[in-house]
Structure formats: structure tokens, C-alpha cells
Amino acid sequence: MGKEKMKNNNGKTKLRKGLWSPEEDEKLIKYMLRNGQGCWSDIARNAGLERCGKSCRLRWINYLRPDLKRGAFTPYEEALILHLHSNLGNRWSQIAARLPGRTDNEIKNFWNSTVKRRLKNNGNYSTSSSSHVSTDESNPKEATGREIVFMHDRDIMAMLMDSSSSSSISMHGMATPNYLNYPFPFLDNSYDVFNMSPPCLPQGGAGEGYCGDFTFVEAGVMELESDPITPPLESTRCFVENNAGSDHYAFDHKKYCNNYPLANVDDQGSKIEDVFEVGNPWQGENYSKMGEWDLEGLLENVSSFPCLTDF
DNA sequence: AACAAAGGCAACCGCCGACTC
């Protein structure tokens, strides 16, 4: 890393920094499609990019990967992030591993902006607040020295309700506190996220992943996967359509590609789906669009949640 | 309409562990 900078200083190679241009993206995409992932330094060199390998890796992972899901976080994802953070702390990569299609950077940004702002607006949402957050005073920090904040699911939903203006969650008129207590049975703290095995890493092997356990099949209905062998993440249908209702994954051209159209990444002007030679992983006959996640409808169909019938 | 503040997000930085030679 520093060595690359040294080279730069010696004038051998001038490495670019800052925002990526459409041409750079095109080079990286084409190279990755042609050669696949390898040594990032080689990729940067061989793809003709005047970037360090690290920069290429970051760009690909956080932005160009075809399996990325873009758009606003769904209420489900928000709740999941909050819950996982309460267990994992700032281990963004681990949290991201349980949110397929989302990157650690994305989640980190979401946390550092949206969540922290909501916490701030909510006032008491701090480690010193006993009403919303409880801390284990006997062991305020885990072994790594990280501060642990224990947040109950009730708090999570309170936050979500408070944030209803910015998300599509709809809870107005709902008057059943029991739902507030346990709106998402799968978010119960009894889940040992540290021992969930294996995590939903893209390279993860067979087994039940956290997200892989769930499949959205229609609005407001979530099924538990009965198949003991959960498919790899890429093929796990556990997403809802993003709130923007646009593309289901990486290429919401207008909004996310530095405001340039990535559709012309190919010389022939083919679309990104064609360039990647893959179908949209979030589309297909097995995928049912959900649109906005209407929690009211969800709760009306509460009987569809096997776990919720216990309440 | 103009300006400032806040929000959102892409990208960089520094550190660390794993691996190789």
C-alpha cells in the first residue's frame, strides 16, 4: 500500500485518486467479467487502471459488483441492522454478511448518518440512558475494548416508528402494543448471532445462513425455508424490493453512478445486465415484487408468521 | 433567489492479520 505511494512519488506510476470515472468503471467491469477476481494489484495493472489495487477492490465490492442491492434500506433491513449491531457492535463486515446485497460501507454509512441522527433526535438514546438502552455495567466492554450497547427490539421498533417519515414502514393506527414488543420474532435476542453458522458470506458453504432462513414470497408474508440446505446467498430469495422501486441491485444508473449512465458501459450500448451476462438476481419467476413493505398488511397477515402465532 | 446547514455517500487512510519468500 505505502509502496504504491512510493512508486507514485518516484514518478513511475501516477495513481489516480478520488471519484471513479465512467471509463475507469468500464475498464474494471470488463476486466472482472473477463478474468474474474484475483490479485487486486494485478487487476489494477492489467485492466489499465491508474489506481491502486485497494481502490479497485473497494470500487468493485462497494459499487460495481453485480449482486449489489441498491436503494434505501427496507424496514426489515433497518431492524436487522439495528439488532445485529446491538449484538455485534461496529463489526460492519459481519453485519453486512447477514444482509446480502449490502456492503459494509453502506451499512456503516447508514449507521453513522441515519441511525445516529435518529438516536440524537430521540434524545435518550445513549449509553447513559436506562430507559432505552441497557448496558451491562459489570462488563461494559467486551474483550476487544469495544463498547457494547444492548438495545432491545422494542427500542428498535420505536426507532423505526420514529423514522417512519423516511422509510416506507407504515404503522399509523396500529394499537397493539404486543406487536411492538415483538414485531419480528426472528429478531429476538435469543438468536445467538455469534454462533450463527455459517454466516451468509457470498463464499459461504452449505448450511443455514441467517438471512437464508427467510424467503419473502409475497407482500407481508415471510416463509421459513424448510430446505435444510440453504442455497448460496446469490440465489437466496430473501429480499424485498428497494423503496425507490427502481433496480433491484447495483445499477440504479441515474442515482448511483455518479450521475452518469452506466448502461453505455458496453461499446454497443448494451445494458449492464447484458454486460454482466447475468440476469437480475432479484428478478425472475420465483421472485415476487413486493413494492413498499406495508407493515399493516404484514400484521394483518400475522398468522402467516409461524413464530408469531405464539403471541 | 441566495445562502447556510444538514444529510448522504463514495472513497481514502491507517491498521491488522494472513500468507509467502
Add this chain to the structure above:
DNA sequence: CGAGTCGGCGGTTGCCTTTGT
């Protein structure tokens, strides 16, 4: 065993956009 390299991670920065006044 130590140095070098690489990939990965979390923290942070800075730019652009949006919102408020």
C-alpha cells in the same frame, strides 16, 4: 524468523445534494 505483500476492516474525510431559512 523477519520482511514484504496483500486483502480486509473500521474510522474518517470531503464532496455533492437536499432541505430549511
